[in-house]
Amino acid sequence: MTRTLLALLFCLAFLSSCTKEQPKLSLQQLDIVRLQQSWLKVEVLSDSMIVPWDLETDSQGFLWVAEQEGKVSRINLSTAEKKVMLVISDVWQQRTSGLLGMAVHPDFANNPFVYLNYTVKKDSLISSRLFRYKLDKDSLTDPILLLEIEGGTSHNGSRLAFGPDGKLYWATGDTHDFTYAQNSEKLNGKILRMNPDGSIPSDNPDPGSLVWAKGFRNMQGLTFSDSGLLYTSEHGDAIEDEVNLIIAGGNYGWPIIEGMHDLDPEKVFAGENQTIEPIRSWTPVIAPAGIAFYGEKTIPEWTNTLLLTTLKGKSLRILQLSQDGKTILDEEILFENHYGRLRDVTVGPKGEIYLSTSNKDWNPQPGFPLPGDDKILKISLTDQVVPSPLEASKPAEPLILNGEQLYLNYCASCHKANGTGLSEVFPTLAGSTLVKGNVKPLIQLVLKGKNQMPAFGFLSNREAAEILTYIRQNWGNKASEITSPQVEENR
Ligand code: HEC
Known part of the structure; x- marks a missing residue:
């Protein structure tokens, strides 16, 4: 029996179940996108907003939107109905200051709290305030000031996010002061970590301080992966x-x-201060903004990626992560120049994605805003197939991965990140005489494979040389470098 027939019989038997069904959400459709396998549709969930700086979903099926001028709205994701929940009157909005970061409590049913950060100006004094509001029916009330830090005419950040540890993280800007980011006494140019009531957790790196990490200029994105890794865009x-x-x-x-x-x-400063390199950097700049980890299986091509909106780049970047999440292996660009500046991105309860445009901000681009801007766009799977869909492109300069990144990408799934392998299954590379020995048999083994060891002949000479040098010079191995010409000779 076909599925439709079954459904029809079910309908007839329980008439009420057919009539009670919710009307299907119908949204204005803008575009169809083709990935390798999946097809996506882009629809307008909401329009006519002014710089929706932050998007957050709660556990109750709502999308929260913070607009830079000081308005907070809540959109029902199954009906697209929008309600204004709060208008803050003392927001100081100029260029990049205003209502910026927002976070909703992860256990929203029991803790209906929304956290907001915005800029205020009293006389000539600018500051950045972090408030906790409470949801009461259809509005946000009872603001409690959790923290106030120095603000500036620019570089106020900011983003807020809850970690899997139940703590609240706040990415602050350096207010354009060149001494703040390295000064641990200052809360600017930092990632701060606090309890949901604003107090200092006892297990922070310095237990008397909110500072979790330092040395930042002006972060615009903050997200946790499913395994609890924290990423920022800056x-x-x-x-x-x-x-x-x-x-x-x-x-x-x-x-x-x-x-x-x-x-x-x-290099000198890095050596003295043990600083940490970014996992990706862009020159020329793209002005990265909101970032969201995508761990869902719904859009399989994007599982284990970071979704990054860009302002100057006017695009969505899809950054493929390595299995351990510590490196970026690939990058794709979608919607370039198509919807204009993109400010934030978040993942919905069914693995769908929401983006906000930022075409009404301080830096409008030629050709924008488009009618209906600023918009909240919804991206989800579709069965529709069209002859000329939108497609992703690759950056002009492809990512060049170093030996460690290539090793993590191609070898670590078996030989493990620290080269120890798996007893009786995958040999350890640390201390292996084959790894440290003659060049020829090593190159041939890796390019041609052996038994359960796959052949890596598809690697370029440079890539193979980088990986082989990496395994010869790590985990206590101290053998000579292998060069591209050597790989070429021994292929
Ligand atoms: C799918 C699992 C798998 C992957 C991925 C893999 N290897 Fe292996 N590797 C093996 C197995 C199994 C062996 C043992 C082969 C044999 O001798 O039967 C092996 C053996 C080796 C050896 C020989 C070690 C010794 O002391 O005998 C080297 C070197 C090596 N692999 C390097 C690499 C490098 C470099 C990569 C990435 C480019 C890689 N392997 C990726 C499974 C893997």
């Missing part, structure tokens, strides 16, 4: 926009270091 100065993987107590180098540790003074 605006560089004229060069070197960044995505960072944050560790407790880490120093990310600003303002002495910009992006990768590639200049001599940067």
Whole structure:
């Protein structure tokens, strides 16, 4: 019996179940996107907003939207009905200040709290305030000021996110002061970690301080992966926009270091301060903004990626992560110049994705805003197939991965990140005489494979040389470098 017939019989037997069915949500459709296998549709969930800076879903089926001017709305995801929940009157909005970061409590049913950060200006004094509001029926009430830090005319950040540890993280800007990011006494240019009531957790790196990590300029994105890794996106100065993987107590180098540790003074500072390199940097800059980890299986091509909206780049970047989440292996660009500046991204309860445009902000681009801007866009799977869909492209300069990144990508699933392998199954590479020995048999084994060891002949000479040098010079191995010409010779 076909499925439709079954459904019809079910309907007839329980008439009420057919009539009570909710009307199907019908939204204005803008585009169809083709990935390798999946097809996606882009629809307008909501329009006519003004710079929706932050999007958050709660556990009750709502999308929360914070607009930079000071308005907070809640959209029912099954009906698209929108309600204004709060208008904050003392927001100081100019260029990049205003109502910025927002987070909803992860256990929203029992703790109906919404956290908001915004800029205020009293006389000539600018500050950045973090409030906790409570949901009461159809509005946000009872604001409690959790923290107030120095603000500035620019570089106020900011993003908020809850970690899997139940703590609240706040990515603050350096307010354009070059001394703050490295000064541990200052709360600017930091990632702060606090209890949901604003108090200092006893297990912070310095138990008397909210500082979780330092050395930041102006972060615009903050997200946790399913395994609890914390990523940020950050605006560089004229060069070197960044995505960072944050560790407790880490120093990310600003303002002495910009992006990768590639200049001599940067290397000196990095050596003295154990600073951490970004996992991706961009020059020319793209102005990265909201970032969201995508761990869902719904859109399989995007499982285990970071979704990154960009302002200057006017695109969504899809950053494929390695299995352990510590490196970015690939990058794709979608919607370039199509919807304009994109401010934030978040993942919905069914694995769908929401994006906000930012075409009414301080830096409007030629050709924008489009009618109906600013919009909240919904991206979800579709059965529709069209002859000329939108497609992703690759960045002009392909990612060049180093030996460690290539090893993690191709070898670590069997030989493990630390080279120890798996007893009786995958040999250890640490201390292996084959790894440390003659060049020829090693190159041939890796390129041609052996028994359960796959052949890696598809690697370029450079890639193979990088990986082989990496395994010969790590985990206590101290053998000579292998060069591209050597790989070429022994293929
Ligand atoms: C699917 C699992 C798997 C992957 C992925 C894999 N290997 Fe292996 N590797 C093996 C197995 C199994 C052996 C043992 C082969 C044999 O001798 O039967 C092996 C053996 C080796 C050896 C020989 C070690 C010794 O002391 O005998 C080297 C070197 C090596 N692999 C390097 C690599 C490198 C480099 C990569 C990534 C480019 C890689 N392997 C990826 C499974 C894997």
